[in-house]
Amino acid sequence: MTNFQPLELSQIETITSMMQDFYAIDNYPINIELSKRLFQEFISNENLGKCWLIYSEEEIVGYVILTFVFSFEYKGRIAFLDELFLKETSRGKGIGKNVIDFIKKQTADLNVKLIYLEVENHNQNAQKLYLGNGFETHYRKILKYKPS
Secondary structure, eight states, rough: OOOEEOOGGGGHHHHOOOOOHHHTTTTTOOHHHHHHHHHHHHOOOOOTTEEEEEEEETEEEEEEEEEEETTTTTTTEEEEEEEEEEEEGTTSSSSHHHHHHHHHHEEEEEEEOOOOOOOOOOOHHHHHHEEEEEEEESSOHHHOOOOO
């Protein structure tokens, strides 16, 4: 059975360890100390979003993070599914679908109008998960600007 518990301050070490594993998949840089500080800020301000640890059979097997944005186009709060990570040993067991079902319920409870997410082009399993659960390929191109 899959369960979800909101991240607590005492669990920041646990989640940043998993985050390090997640980022290593695509060789993304990570500053663990900065990530810990960001989680402290994130947890203390519910307007920024929500984070849950994912449990299977009472063992932590991953995490999921929703961040919030206000959109006039979509008439209110939208969410960015910022990260969904499952430990390698927990993939392919239906837990990902359970996470998506949970997120859909949470977005309804949180009055979220739309969920955005990014998927690496090479991550076919994640794309299959999302597309098979009601997500659509967005017709717009996402651009970014990073101040120096």
